[in-house]
Amino acid sequence: MYFVEVILPLSLAKTFTYRVSQTEYEYIKKGMRVAVPFGKSKIYTALVIDLHQNQPQLYEAKEIHQILDENPIVTQIQITHWLWIASYYMCAIGDVYRCALPSALLLESETVIAQKTAVYVDESLLSDEEYLVYQALQQQSSLKVQDIMAILNKKNIFPVIQKLIDKNILVLQEEMIENYKPKLVRYVRLHAKYETHDGLGQLLEALKNAHKQKEIVLHYFQLCASEKTQNGQKPITVKKLIEASKSTATVIKALIEKEIFEEYFIQEDRINFAGKSADTDLQLSPAQQTAFTEIASSFTQKEVCLLHGVTSSGKTEIYIKLIETYLATGKQVLYLLPEIALTTQLVGRLRAHFGNKVAVFHSKYSNNERVEVWNQILNNSQKAQITIGARSALFLPFQNLGLLIVDEEHEQTFKQVDPAPRYHARDAAIVLAHSHGSKVLLGSATPSLETYFNAQSGKYGLVEITTRYGNVQMPKIELVDLKDKYFRKKMSGHFSDFLIESITAALALGEQVILFQNRRGYSPIMECITCGHVPHCLQCDVSLTYHKHKNQLRCHYCGYSMSKPSHCHSCSSVDLTTKGFGTEQIEQELITLFPNAKTGRMDQDTTRGKYGFEKIIDSFKNREMDILVGTQMLAKGLDFDNVSLVGIMNADNMLYHPDFRAFERSFQMMTQVAGRAGRSGKQGNVIIQTYNPNHNTIQQVTAANYLAMYKEQLYDRQIYKYPPYFKIIKVTLKHRDFDKLKEGAMWLYQVMSQNLNMPVLGPEEPAISRIRNEYIRVIIIKIPQNTAIGGTKKTIQKILNSFEAVATYRAIKVVLNVDFY
Numbered sequence: 170m171y172f173v174e175v176i177l178p179l180s181l182a183k184t185f186t187y188r189v190s191q192t193e194y195e196y197i198k199k200g201m202r203v204a205v206p207f208g209k210s211k212i213y214t215a216l217v218i219d220l221h222q223n224q225p226q227l228y229e230a231k232e233i234h235q236i237l238d239e240n241p242i243v244t245q246i247q248i249t250h251w252l253w254i255a256s257y258y259m260c261a262i263g264d265v266y267r268c269a270l271p272s273a274l275l276l277e278s279e280t281v282i283a284q285k286t287a288v289y290v291d292e293s294l295l296s297d298e299e300y301l302v303y304q305a306l307q308q309q310s311s312l313k314v315q316d317i318m319a320i321l322n323k324k325n326i327f328p329v330i331q332k333l334i335d336k337n338i339l340v341l342q343e344e345m346i347e348n349y350k351p352k353l354v355r356y357v358r359l360h361a362k363y364e365t366h367d368g369l370g371q372l373l374e375a376l377k378n379a380h381k382q383k384e385i386v387l388h389y390f391q392l393c394a395s396e397k398t399q400n401g402q403k404p405i406t407v408k409k410l411i412e413a414s415k416s417t418a419t420v421i422k423a424l425i426e427k428e429i430f431e432e433y434f435i436q437e438d439r440i441n442f443a444g445k446s447a448d449t450d451l452q453l454s455p456a457q458q459t460a461f462t463e464i465a466s467s468f469t470q471k472e473v474c475l476l477h478g479v480t481s482s483g484k485t486e487i488y489i490k491l492i493e494t495y496l497a498t499g500k501q502v503l504y505l506l507p508e509i510a511l512t513t514q515l516v517g518r519l520r521a522h523f524g525n526k527v528a529v530f531h532s533k534y535s536n537n538e539r540v541e542v543w544n545q546i547l548n549n550s551q552k553a554q555i556t557i558g559a560r561s562a563l564f565l566p567f568q569n570l571g572l573l574i575v576d577e578e579h580e581q582t583f584k585q586v587d588p589a590p591r592y593h594a595r596d597a598a599i600v601l602a603h604s605h606g607s608k609v610l611l612g613s614a615t616p617s618l619e620t621y622f623n624a625q626s627g628k629y630g631l632v633e634i635t636t637r638y639g640n641v642q643m644p645k646i647e648l649v650d651l652k653d654k655y656f657r658k659k660m661s662g663h664f665s666d667f668l669i670e671s672i673t674a675a676l677a678l679g680e681q682v683i684l685f686q687n688r689r690g691y692s693p694i695m696e697c698i699t700c701g702h703v704p705h706c707l708q709c710d711v712s713l714t715y716h717k718h719k720n721q722l723r724c725h726y727c728g729y730s731m732s733k734p735s736h737c738h739s740c741s742s743v744d745l746t747t748k749g750f751g752t753e754q755i756e757q758e759l760i761t762l763f764p765n766a767k768t769g770r771m772d773q774d775t776t777r778g779k780y781g782f783e784k785i786i787d788s789f790k791n792r793e794m795d796i797l798v799g800t801q802m803l804a805k806g807l808d809f810d811n812v813s814l815v816g817i818m819n820a821d822n823m824l825y826h827p828d829f830r831a832f833e834r835s836f837q838m839m840t841q842v843a844g845r846a847g848r849s850g851k852q853g854n855v856i857i858q859t860y861n862p863n864h865n866t867i868q869q870v871t872a873a874n875y876l877a878m879y880k881e882q883l884y885d886r887q888i889y890k891y892p893p894y895f896k897i898i899k900v901t902l903k904h905r906d907f908d909k910l911k912e913g914a915m916w917l918y919q920v921m922s923q924n925l926n927m928p929v930l931g932p933e934e935p936a937i938s939r940i941r942n943e944y945i946r947v948i949i950i951k952i953p954q955n956t957a958i959g960g961t962k963k964t965i966q967k968i969l970n971s972f973e974a975v976a977t978y979r980a981i982k983v984v985l986n987v988d989f990y
């Protein structure tokens with residue numbers, strides 16, 4: 170008897186055994202997908218990870234339905250890596266598989282399928298079965314996989330669906346189709362008919378009596394001559410041609426109609442970035458060159474290297490040079506970003522350099538696009554030699570990975586929070602690189618403590634750049650003492666006189682301003698002056714945030730909202746006030762303080778919807794706004810060339826966050842936001858408003874002293890038993906019944922602290938102890954650095970198994986977060 174061992178895309182820790190025939194056995198390879206029945210009537214796309222002849226002891230192995238692939242679509246390295254993730258992050262292998270594969274490759278019986286709109290379908294090219302499905306979709310807007318089984322009267326229908334998806338006729342309905350199109354730039358070139366030998370003569374003939382037009386054409390030739398680069402002709406924009414010939418768009422239009430010119434369009438992000446000259450001949454500065462050489466030499470000895478370069482030191486250009494060397498040897502490169510919203514900027518920069526060798530992979534792309542990139546990488550295609558993506562790009566089927574870049578490695582978005590697998594993409598990248606024998610470059614101006622510790626201890630290489638590109642000075646950081654300002658009545662709303670003067674000065678010079686406030690909405694608390702009542706969310710243990718524009722109170726944890734009360738719900742008084750402030754309030758105040766400036770806001774509320782973020786960034790870059798107010802989204806490696814002033818409205822709420830990383834994070838956030846100032850040419854200014862100007866962290870930011878922050882925090886981490894000295898596993902327990910949860914959490918805590926020979930803390934009520942009507946308790950396990958972590962995890966798993974075996978605790982949800990961030 171022959172069997173395959175498969176992973177199912179379900180939250181199940183086990184693998185499952187299915188029967189296959191001998192022929193199938195000989196055909197199937199590890200990494201192929203098979204459709205298998207599971208449960209009563211469901212069918213799933215499973216992944217074969219082994220072939221064997223061992224009959225399962227505990228159940229009767231069912232037969233597979235169908236083999237779905239002709240060749241493996243998942244590599245052995247991936248399977249090994251996914252198993253590592255499941256074991257290290259203590260989650261089900263099914264969770265990893267589900268997260269790793271684009272959903273188009275994971276068809277299951279519940280999947281809803283629809284016809285793609287606005288595509289022409291040549292029915293004659295469809296097979297009989299494909300046609301039946303297609304026809305059914307003319308009657309009905311969508312079908313479930315199960316419906317299709319009924320239509321075709323068979324179970325093995327995944328191949329048919331897959332073909333129809335490949336033929337661009339079907340889509341999986343979960344995807345929303347809204348594409349952000351970066352701006353198109355209009356270009357002209359000489360019409361093809363004049364490209365011939367005697368074209369010029371004909372052209373002059375055609376223009377004999379048209380002076381204005383002839384002049385433009387001559388200017389066009391001049392531009393062509395002056396814009397020649399090593400790699401040939403640079404395209405000529407309509408805009409440039411109009412400027413050069415001092416002509417108008419109408420005349421150019423006439424030339425296009427006359428078929429002397431032809432117009433064409435190129436997406437802005439495919440051509441160039443920030444209007445700088447073509448960077449095909451990118452030259453590294455001496456500091457960059459030194460760093461580049463040091464990285465290369467570090468790679469001869471170590472697998473991982475940290476590039477610690479101050480903001481605007483030109484790390485991206487160093488990455489580009491490094492990528493070049495790997496491409497030259499035919500290797501694949503993966504470039505991880507903390508945030509998909511940043512890809513547009515980066516893709517532009519990389520495509521300017523590498524043309525169409527750059528592929529992008531992220532969750533906002535359509536299923537079809539993701540499958541396309543998957544296949545390109547699997548086939549080692551030229552088109553995906555460089556892949557840019559957020560953390561999930563780590564799961565792609567690389568064949569020949571040479572280099573992994575993790576940019577802004579300190580960003581916490583590299584850690585997945587929900588759902589499982591709760592993996593850290595930086596750490597998982599290092600493990601992946603090891604199996605490919607490839608190198609990892611971690612880049613940051615403000616490295617995480619863990620990474621810097623590894624670099625200091627010699628585990629990673631360390632390369633530092635302390636100067637900005639072009640020897641632009643680091644921004645000048647000045648502090649404003651809010652207590653003093655309020656006392657002396659020098660505040661207008663939340664703006665100190667100094668901040669107002671500085672903004673006025675920057676605007677007068679035509680420069681742009683960024684204001685940072687790490688809280689959205691108008692104000693986080695609404696309070697009754699008479700009785701002190703604060704409206705809270707009904708389902709969560711948090712106060713509701715006031716959103717003035719929508720005249721609503723909203724919960725930032727569950728999305729609950731109600732319209733703003735006109736009187737106190739407790740004592741009926743109408744004297745309500747607000748406390749604290751968010752981005753919305755800052756924006757409002759700006760409108761009063763600077764009525765002539767154009768302001769914009771970037772936070773979760775304004776960037777909702779696909780590409781909301783990109784639209785705001787584009788518009789700010791194009792100088793359609795003078796002042797941009799935003800939350801931590803602003804701190805993420807954006808490159809603006811006209812920002813001369815950054816204001817941090819209030820440094821204190823970051824500092825006093827109840828989290829062992831609060832000071833490290835505050836330092837990173839402030840340094841990164843500050844780094845947006847003065848990125849080209851002139852020194853930038855940064856103003857930090859705070860009640861604690863003497864706080865160590867704020868002093869470290871002001872002095873740009875990363876090392877001081879590092880040493881101080883490291884000392885605390887050692888004393889209080891936190892990373893990098895201890896590994897943290899956070900166990901979160903949730904249940905709707907307060908008492909049951911309390912009891913269960915106490916049980917678990919006691920068993921853990923008795924059986925684990927290490928610090929176990931809890932069970933604590935977190936700062937927000939109820940979300941969506943579920944109460945929450947947290948237990949923290951601290952594993953000392955030198956302890957064998959595998960054994961500890963086994964013990965923890967055993968304890969959890971016995972916890973679940975207690976009938977009254979079974980309904981309590983337990984979430985494990987290893988290396989909790």
Ligand code: ADP
Pocket residue numbers: 443445451452453454457478479480481482483484485486638808848
């Ligand atoms: P970082 O990522 O270190 O903050 P960037 O890579 O964004 O810095 O570079 C900062 C700015 O300097 C960018 O606008 C970039 O185009 C420019 N720059 C950096 N290096 C070079 C170079 N070698 N040639 C031309 N421009 C460069």
Ligand code: ZN
Pocket residue numbers: 697698699700701702737738739740741742
């Ligand atoms: Zn009241």
Ligand code: ZN
Pocket residue numbers: 706707708709724725726727728729941
């Ligand atoms: Zn809520």
